[in-house]
Amino acid sequence: MEFAGKPNLKNLPKVLLLRPPPVFTIYEPEFSQHFDCIKAYESPLPLPHFLTTANSAGVTAMIASGHTQITGVDILDHLPNLRCIVTTTAGLNHIDLAECRRRGIAVTSAGDSYSDDCAESAVALVIDVLRNVSSGDRFVRIGGWSVDGQFRLGNRLSGKTVGIIGLGSIGCRIAKRLEAFGCRILYNSRKEKPSVSYTFYSDVTELATNSDVIIISCALTDQTRHMISTEVLSALGKEGVIVNIARGPIIDEKELVRFLVEGKIAGAGLDVFEKEPNIPKELIAMENVVLSPHAAFLTHESFRDIFELVKGNLEAFFSNKPLLSPVMDV
16 A cells, blocks of 8 residues: 655655654655655544554654654554654653563654753743743833833842752753853752752752742653642742743642732743643733743754754664664663
């Protein structure tokens, strides 16, 4: 059976895509020079039937975005010959890693491709919330400056104590940038990192108690889901600010909304949400909340980097060489 799309005239390695990651949309012509891209999203066939056909056609590698859950029953059972999943995302909560390990499927991540961009976005959100940048822009555009005159006071970033949850590739870059603003850095991570001089807190609530600002840059796992709870928000306090550039469900969003509405924390900068793209109307209405459409990683530079990394991982896999950014090798 022929797949949708251009026929494979060059005998290129076959790579399956369930849905097109944004980077593929931009660099599809370049991907197609190196791989025969098998596009499930263009086929009229039901997905299970298409996957079975793809497996029969010899597909052993897949490019995965964060839009599709890759589990045993839904996907992997239909692809018994799959041996490599190359992701375009920093987070991996959409892939059943344990099942991939059991089946001998290697998985790669985005590595550091987005780290600088996400760190910059985190700092931008902190500055925006504290200094009322977006709110001031709206104030000017609606004519508030000419009518009301004085705009409300903001808060200085310099000298603030910032607690970073997740001191990995992104978290370390956030810390480095905030040090330049004269901030004191605290952190929470799965393990204390002897290589850094920042103060470590094993307990997130204790971290919040001692922080003016909390920035979330950790992975979404069963352990971190709703980690930012009523207790943590209470510890942050009415002068505290929270920023999330990781995953929405790390925060108990209903409680965050309640704390903001009741003035129990000072503000929030949010790039991610529990049920994207649906955002609680209360958050949209608040002047002390800055909203971003899961865009912390979206730059021309990061997309070129991730294209090169995805291409390199696939070329390494098909050449039987070490993968460039393995999360789980086999």
